[in-house]
Amino acid sequence: MRRLSCFVSAFMLAILAACDSTPAAGGVNSNGVPNTLRVGIIPNMAPDKQSARYAPLQEYLAKRLQAKVELFVATDYAGVVAALAAKKVDVAYLGGLTYVQAEAQVDVRPLVTEIDKETGTKEYFSGIVVRGDSSHQTVQDVVAAKGAFAFGDVSSTSGSLYPRVMLNASGADCSRSAIDKCPPLGRVSFTGGHDATAQAVANGSADAGGIEIRILHRMEKDGKVPQGRLRVVGSEKVMGYPWVMREELGDQAGAAIIAAFKEMRDPALLDLMQTSGYQEVTDADYAPVKKHATDLGLLTRR
Template structure:
């Protein structure tokens, strides 16, 4: 079994076969993953998925995990990867630079739909109950994850703006009357920042928090949700130049997954086809909040 896992930035595996089959799928299929948790954990988590694709498609599979979300976008633009797992915001940012075709998204195990939840959390023992009164108006400190994260940046920013924050569409760290805004780089790091008291509140993906609780990384009930919003599920996308044959083959490979252990690892009940129009709200909100292009801090 040949499944290669390397960090993006070290380049493609030496001698990777770029032969393309009749269906348009490369003989060496290179898959990029956004690091919504630490890169090493993310890479290890998706090894069973890489093995599934290899067995079903009869191709070599390489997994690439970048140091940050922008690294996956750069790899797509540079044609160093063929398929990528992106958050909705990262997809919207990436499609401005390279032609992409959504393949599938997961039906979320927690919501039972193609949407999941973005949440703003505080320590359970804090007095903060109301986002507007206790966080925004009171000028507290706040942590986002990666600046290009949908549920760790875009939707928490949307909730803050709805609660009265005047977040700048040009400088993402300016969000008065919040006294301080930081970017932790990931949902797990945001949870720890709130838990440790380094910030008063933070935005993250709720199902990742639940997994951290199951893993014992965060004590169950140590963080409390004070606001949440539904978000369209992460799209798996491919470079459009792979063609419609590859689109059909790859979509079928996802929707054929029935192994409950593999689906559990990938946080999915099952996979369903995705369309570009599914992400229209994210495009609109990202444009309004200045996040459609990677922003300066």
């Protein structure tokens, strides 16, 4: 799986490198922001749904920053990191793990994260879920059963990293050298996203899975997963998804982008973004994520 992930990243870089990587004509505007601001987004749900979902944010940022805003939704998490490395993306919405992986390769700065509606803080919950009718009551039960486990994307913080942390704390030995090995679990798979993980556990193709709890709650609210079909048997708080920028954009651009998020007031847009507002974050906020990623062999520094 690690070799496959590296291949995907290399493939994405090759595609991106084939395009012109020079800044947009006309340089930057009075906010210090590029006249064409390229925004990358990780696909924590199906990429086609992600693009449509962020269209109102694209419009808001364009008006607020007085710039043309182009959205790029990668097919996987590694694709956004590849886009940052190739300078095809200026600003990106990343998970905590994706951020520390990007920061190990590219000069990037975290700017803001959303205030989670469920916790009222910058943190949200990663969880391990089983079917509602499962006999498993704890993560220890999941490990002891030696069944099939579904992660999301390999580089997902709440769908891969923190579930591995919880599994290891409950007696598993998720491998540092082989991402798809978590003995004594019998089979490990990667679904690519939280919605797919929820469906895998719900339909019985996996006995348990790692998922972002607030996404599960949205799926239940939207009727995509019946209430009670899935049950949480373990959870951990995680620092929120950071919006980051490439350092070379500079302090003026950083301040303008931070202000745009912190001054977002439109209730409909905030509701769409599943938040009540935004708060600033720094690299220090992601120290726990960086430590877990290092311990589990998911972080390679330049």
